[in-house]
Amino acid sequence: MNEATPRQRKKILVVSAHPEPRSLNAALTTFAVEHLRAAGHEVRVSDLYAMKWKAAVDADDFPDHPADRQLGVMAASERSTLAGRLAPDIAAEQEKVRWSDAVILQFPMWWFSVPAILKGWIDRVFTSGFGYGPEVPPPYSEGALAGRRALLSATMGARESAFSDRGIHGRLADVLHPVQHGLFWFTGMAPLEPFAVYDANELPQDRFTAAKQAYGQRLDGLFTDEPVPFxxxxxxxxxxxxxxxxxxxxxxxxxxxxxxxxxx
Structure with a gap:
């Protein structure tokens, strides 16, 4: 792996969502951060469990919202976003996304989706006026967050064949469509094909080594691989x-x- 030249150096946000710091997901997060930094990139990490991230959207997210007024989340989030009056933890994460050239989400697949804490990060951070809405460019295009790459790195207990075209769980591309298309592409980010570690509940050292090697190759292509052509x-x-x-x-x-x- 060659170190990036100044022109090639990028800013990457890694969002990690696993409660156990000794987990496979934590190890993959650490590997990604070290690999990207060794290549000369700048990396920030949002470890949601370590941050004790609040997952639920509520009126506290919008400090100026009157207590006696019905909460319409889209309208309230847009007013607060455009006024620069969001809760501090939301504003901090939005700043990281704005800063980034790429966003990586690292998570275990739970019930065919992201963990609740990561879904809450999505719900709270991608407010109207930031990721979507009438005040930003149209969705499903070079929209609000255009110019950024996006990569999902997921672990799952099932074998790879179960997520195939005839697999009982459905194709991985279909299972992850709500995030790939409904979050990344909806907001204008260019999603790459997901990186997946299957049969991950018991991963022997040789398979972990192989997984890191494969992940390293995907990280090396973060800005050169072709995104999903939605x-x-x-x-x-x-x-x-x-x-x-x-x-x-x-x-x-x-x-x-x-x-x-x-x-x-």
Whole structure:
């Protein structure tokens, strides 16, 4: 691995979500931080459990919201975001995202999704006026957070075949679609193919070594690998009703694959 030149040096935010500091996820977080720093990049870490991150959105997130007024979360978050009056922990995480050239989410897959604490980070940090809403560019395009790369690094107890096209759990791309497409691409970030460690409940040293080697290669390609080629909302593929126009897909394409460019 060659050290990055000044022009190539990037800023990377790693968000880690596992309660055990001796876990595989913690080890992968440590590896990623050390690997990226050794390559000359600047890295910040948000360890959500160590931070005791508050997961639930409530009125305390918006200090200026009147106590006697009904809480409409989207409207309140937009007012507070645009006024610079969000709760300090939210504002600090938004500053990290703005600072970054790439965001990496490291987590164990629990019940086919991210842990609640990471979902709460998403819910609270990506406010209206920051990640979406009428005051920022349209979603599913080069939107509010355009110019950033995004990578999911997930561990799961199931074997890889269970997340295949005929696997009982469904394709990994479909399971992670709400984050890949519904968070990253919705806000304008370019998501890469996820990195996954399967059968992770009991990982012998040889497989951990192999996993680190594979993860290192993905980290080396963080800014050069092609992102998932999701269609843009403003690229002419969708009608005013936000439905894909007839004939835009290749014959036989169905489901979530409709929203990926067919040339991919």
């Amino acid at each position: 269609r843009s909302l403003v690229g002419g593929d969708y009608g005013r009703d936000m439905r894909l126009l007839p004939g835009a897909e290749s014959p036989g394409t169905a489901g979530l694959d409709l929203h990926v460019h067919p040339q991919a």
